Amino acid sequence: FPLDWSVVRTVLAMIGKFGITASLSIIYVYSAEVFPTVIQNGIGIGSMCARTGGVLAPMMYLLRNISPHAPMVVSGLCPLLGSALTLLLPETANKPLPDTIEDVEGTIL
Template sequence: MPIVRTVLAMVGKFGITASLSIIYVYSAEVFPTVIQNGIGIGSMCARIGGVLAPMMYLLRNINPHAPMILSGLCPLLGAGLTLLLPETANKPLPDTIEDIEGESL
């Protein structure tokens, strides 16, 4: 059982690291060039999650399995929400706000 837990933790760590890297690439494609705050907001949300993550240890007082359950459900929720993001393959990158308003990605 400890080996399975370690493997799952490493897969989760890989997913978190990959998603943090993807934030910068995807944000640059979705937000127009004139809006430079988009990448910063995505990064800020990721950093807030990193700051709050150690506090999950306190959930052990409620239920010993609560941190593991929360650590498993949050990435699954995030992965499901990515299905709602627009597709950017083979589409021109928006340069202005009007480019986004005129067409949906």
């Protein structure tokens, strides 16, 4: 049966949209676990980066001047890069959460 590329593109776009929405929700939960209680800037920086991405997203349309496929390629590679970088973050399951900067320094060193 013939492959309809518009259906494939739509399915991939919906998977990407799901990943982006899930990562936006996880930013707040995960950064609250990783950063100590006394440092609220970590959550703010995560939120700022997410909002900056949302502001720049409409400008992706300008990439069509370079190539008609450029917006799709960038939109596909950015979440993959973000998910790969997430693997470098520490695991927080069943571990005490840091309350002070000294707690964080003690776990890293």
